[in-house]
Amino acid sequence: MPPSPPRTAFITGGTAGIGRSLALALAHSGASVVVCARGQSALDETLAALRQANPGGAHGAVSADVADPAAMKAAAAQALSILGEVDLLICNSGFAKAGTVAELDDADFRRLMDVNFYGHVNTVRAFQPHMVARGKGDIVLVSSMLAVLSVYGYAAYSASKFAITGFAQALRQELMLHGVRVKLFLPPTTDTPGLARENQDKPALCLEMEMGSALNATHSPDKVAAAFLKWLPGGRFYGYATWDSWLQFFMAHHFPELTLSLADGELHGARKRLEKKGKG
Ligand SMILES: NC(=O)c1ccc[n+]([C@@H]2O[C@H](COP(=O)([O-])OP(=O)(O)OC[C@H]3O[C@@H](n4cnc5c(N)ncnc54)[C@H](OP(=O)(O)O)[C@@H]3O)[C@@H](O)[C@H]2O)c1
Incomplete structure (x- = not known):
């Protein structure tokens, strides 16, 4: 029997986008x-929107940097004092920075790991004692389709997202012995403030590849959230928002060499188009 819908949820990065x-x-x-x-103003604004969406709920907005383990322990304590218990923990916060391995700074590599990977680790470890003691509930780690296949310009970002997969698979087994489910959600390209920021300083070749890709539509955050909530009650560990995400995952796992060749074709095609535009 699928678990009943969550009555209480804690979401990192819950003030913008997905x-x-x-x-x-x-x-x-x-x-x-x-x-x-x-950001406090987005926390205040989101809390007001939550109260409007469900006036009877016990909502809250907690300020913390997920990269700070002590701050996340304090955030968990604050959240539990508001909610009483947590049915659903969503580790969603994260950011993208595109750039080649040669171009990015050391600090970019570190901050991507600190926020995207350690941010999820810190959040899980802050709530784990509570969830294990309850013996039920769901933990969802939000990763990316760039954890299925990494491409030009995404070495640092993808590394932080691939790391989540390794963490999540082991955590899934550890917590299943305590009745807690662990799942991994892989959003596609989504129209969010985070994507707008990422596009500001993205290498031209990345943008050109994305424009030329058959599998890179941009989706609305509401559509991605709806797909998440449809997938959540089921038994599948991996969650996708769109059919093309599923196809990409299927291809990368069953035909890995072919998938790399197809991606190379997109890269070479994008470079030729840029050269024609005089930007190569
Ligand atoms: N958008 C896409 O195309 C896409 C595609 C695949 C995967 N994803 C993944 O999906 C997740 C959500 O992405 P999004 O595009 O919706 O992001 P977004 O629009 O940039 O929103 C990010 C949210 O996370 C919070 N946040 C960022 N850094 C934080 C930190 N250090 N500590 C605490 N909170 C932090 C932000 O608030 P503050 O800045 O105020 O802290 C905001 O609430 C991310 O993990 C992202 O990697 C996104």
Whole structure:
């Protein structure tokens, strides 16, 4: 029997993009939601939206940097004092920075790991004692389709997202022995403030590859959140928002060499188009 819908949820990065859409969709479905992020004005605005979506819920907004383990322990304590217990923990916060291995700074590599990977580790470890003691609930780690196949310009970002997969697979087994489910969600390209920031300083070749790719449509955060909530009750570990995400995952796992060749074709095609435009 699928688990009953979550009554309480904690979401990191719940004030913008995919996380905000998830927070509001959960509130609309009757859940009490606590969001966590750094910016206070977005926290205040999201809390007001949550109260409007579900006036009867016990909502909250907690300021913390996921990269700081002590701050996440304090955030967990604050969230539990508001919610009482957590049915659904969503580790969603993260950011992307594109750039070649040669171009990126050392600090870019470190910050991507600190926020995207250690941010999820810190959040899980802050809530794990509570969830294990309850013996039920779901933990969802949000990764990326760039954890299925990495391409030009995404070495640092993809490394931080591939790391989540290794962490999540082991955690899944550890926590299943305590009745807690661990799942991995792989969003596609989604129209969020984070994507807008990423596009500002993305290498021209990355942008050109994306424009020429048959499998790189940009989706709305509400659509991605709806797909997440449809996938959540089922038994599958990997979650995708779109059919083309599923196809990419299928190809990368069953035909890995062919998938690399297809990606190389897209790279060479993009470079030729850039050269024609005089930007190569
Ligand atoms: N958008 C896409 O195309 C896409 C594709 C694949 C995967 N993803 C993944 O999906 C997740 C959500 O992406 P998004 O595009 O919706 O992001 P977004 O629009 O940039 O929103 C990010 C959220 O995370 C919070 N956040 C960022 N850094 C944080 C930190 N250090 N500590 C606490 N909170 C932090 C932000 O608030 P503050 O800045 O105020 O802290 C905000 O609430 C990320 O993990 C991203 O890697 C996104």
